[in-house]
Amino acid sequence: MNTVATDAGLNLVDELGATQLTMSPVIKGAPVVEGGAATYKTDQGYSMVLTDSTAGLSAGYSIITSADAPSNYSYSFDVDGSPANLSALEDGSILVSDKDGNPSSLVAPAWAKDANGTYLETKYEIEGNVLTQTVNLDGAAFPVIADPRLQQNLAFSTIEFTRSETNTASSSTGGFIAICGGATAVFAPIGAVCGVLAGASIIVATQAKNTGKCLGIRIGNWGTAPFPVIVNCYA
Incomplete structure (x- = not known):
């Protein structure tokens, strides 16, 4: 899309x-x-x-x-x-x-x-x-x-985190799980895979923070496994 x-x-x-x-x-x-x-x-x-x-x-x-x-x-x-x-x-x-x-x-x-x-x-x-x-x-x-x-959009859902949340996610596994768990209000199934995503997401969050951008989690709407991405910050 x-x-x-x-x-x-x-x-x-x-x-x-x-x-x-x-x-x-x-x-x-x-x-x-x-x-x-x-x-x-x-x-x-x-x-x-x-x-x-x-x-x-x-x-x-x-x-x-x-x-x-x-x-x-x-x-x-x-x-x-x-x-x-x-x-x-x-x-x-x-x-x-x-x-x-x-x-x-x-x-x-x-x-x-x-x-x-x-x-x-x-x-x-x-x-x-x-x-x-x-x-x-x-x-x-x-x-x-x-x-x-x-x-x-219809192909992917991207949960975008703020600069503050990205900083928290980059700090530790616990930090990422905390902000990931909070995203269940937008996309409930993400809560089940927060622990699995933690390692890669901490790395991506750190890269995003160092380049002035933010962490996102992208979910395919037809069964694709969630994965972390770098996105432009909305806040």
């Missing part, structure tokens, strides 16, 4: 090129599409940008440049051409499912960071198939980046 940024949104496509999922900003006007990104510009102190697999991350960014900008940024989700079902998980992630309730993708927990590197208060709200990220801009240094990121 790959993602492709188009003027219709960020599309998750299969090996035959058929669109499985579409994530679209709720915004007026057509985007400029180039270099793996679709950019929606406004005159209200913000832009919204979708980046696809060729750009390295499948995500929707709100780039906020003014205190006069709105605090809410919305994206709609469709699966197989129909409005998606969205549901919040305990860790703040959003599960995206088709109309029959079959999981299709996962949106990483909300985060927003200002120009000084300060993380801002932010949260998601769900209304139908629309996911809205609300950002508290009080005292922020601009520009501010807010980023709902797709974490999962």
Whole structure:
């Protein structure tokens, strides 16, 4: 599976090129599409940008440049051409499912960071198939980046850990098992293999930490054994 940024949104496509999922900003006007990104510009102190697999991350960014900008940024989700079902998980992630309730993708927990590197208060709200990220801009240094990121597709599920969790995982077997066990809220079966993954995952977590990146655990949706990977950090 790959993602492709188009003027219709960020599309998750299969090996035959058929669109499985579409994530679209709720915004007026057509985007400029180039270099793996679709950019929606406004005159209200913000832009919204979708980046696809060729750009390295499948995500929707709100780039906020003014205190006069709105605090809410919305994206709609469709699966197989129909409005998606969205549901919040305990860790703040959003599960995206088709109309029959079959999981299709996962949106990483909300985060927003200002120009000084300060993380801002932010949260998601769900209304139908629309996911809205609300950002508290009080005292922020601009520009501010807010980023709902797709974490999962139909071929693989990737559980992405934060920088703090990656540091913990790199420290010891116990550290990795602790953060791996916490991931069961997103993908329950991972709990059964945390011990098996520990050795390789500590090495990968250390490599990720040393290169400014983060640890991920990738699970094949058709029985492939989980394995550790290095991913770009979302927080």
